[in-house]
Amino acid sequence: MPQKKTLSLQEWLPFEKVMERGIIKIKNNMYIKVIKVIPINYNLKSDLEKEAILSSYKTFLKTCNFNIQILIQSSKEDLSNHISKIKEKVCQEDNLNLLKISQKYIEFINRLNLEKNSSSKNFYIIIKNENNNSEDMNISELNENYLKIKETLIRCGNNLKEIENKEEMINILYSFLNTRKSLLK
Numbered sequence: 001m002p003q004k005k006t007l008s009l010q011e012w013l014p015f016e017k018v019m020e021r022g023i024i025k026i027k028n029n030m031y032i033k034v035i036k037v038i039p040i041n042y043n044l045k046s047d048l049e050k051e052a053i054l055s056s057y058k059t060f061l062k063t064c065n066f067n068i069q070i071l072i073q074s075s076k077e078d079l080s081n082h083i084s085k086i087k088e089k090v091c092q093e094d095n096l097n098l099l100k101i102s103q104k105y106i107e108f109i110n111r112l113n114l115e116k117n118s119s120s121k122n123f124y125i126i127i128k129n130e131n132n133n134s135e136d137m138n139i140s141e142l143n144e145n146y147l148k149i150k151e152t153l154i155r156c157g158n159n160l161k162e163i164e165n166k167e168e169m170i171n172i173l174y175s176f177l178n179t180r181k182s183l184l185k
Contacts, residue, residue: 013177018170022163023139030130033142034172035149037123040157053156060152066145067128073175074121079113124172125149125160 017025022034045053083106090102127149129142150160163169 015173018166018173019139020165021143022169023142024169024173025135028130029132029138030128031135031138031142032129033127033146034163034169035125035127035146036161036163036172037125037153038159038161039123045157056152056155060149060156063148063152064145067130068149069126069128071124071126071176072121073124075175079109083109122175 014026015024016027019025024032024034026032040053042050042053086102086106090099093099093102127142127145129138129145131138131141133141146160146162153160163172
């Protein structure tokens with residue numbers, strides 16, 4: 001029986017090249033662009049604002065006549081630094097009332113963290129462009145689609161952050177692929 005070849009991670013992953021501005025060339029002449037979305041807190045909006053946001057979101061979806069994927073990445077929050085900073089400040093206080101309030105606040109944060117498992121969320125939109133055009137043409141189309149998305153999501157109140165450089169993109173990919181490690185940070 002022939003031995004099965006073990007693939008290295010680089011061979012297994014479909015990435016061919018990580019480029020600037022959040023663009024990745026995938027094998028088979030496909031390109032994707034990763035965009036970070038900084039969302040609004042929809043629950044804090046008035047009914048009229050919510051209606052306008054939903055209308056703008058519908059426009060966003062209609063505008064996207066190209067392949068997109070919306071990705072939400074959750075990671076457990078480590079509140080130990082926040083708690084230790086509070087404890088440091090509390091140690092410097094002489095006011096007994098402030099000491100009691102601070103201690104109750106620390107207990108509240110610990111209890112809330114245990115009950116709700118505090119987490120933070122990152123939101124990404126991934127645009128895919130798959131055709132036999134040149135690299136420059138594919139990148140141009142991705143950037144054009146990015147501008148369409150940006151324009152419509154800004155109307156919803158969201159902000160978009162274009163991934164600036166390769167290192168930032170590699171860190172994002174690392175967090176996607178190593179969710180267990182990322183959750184423990």
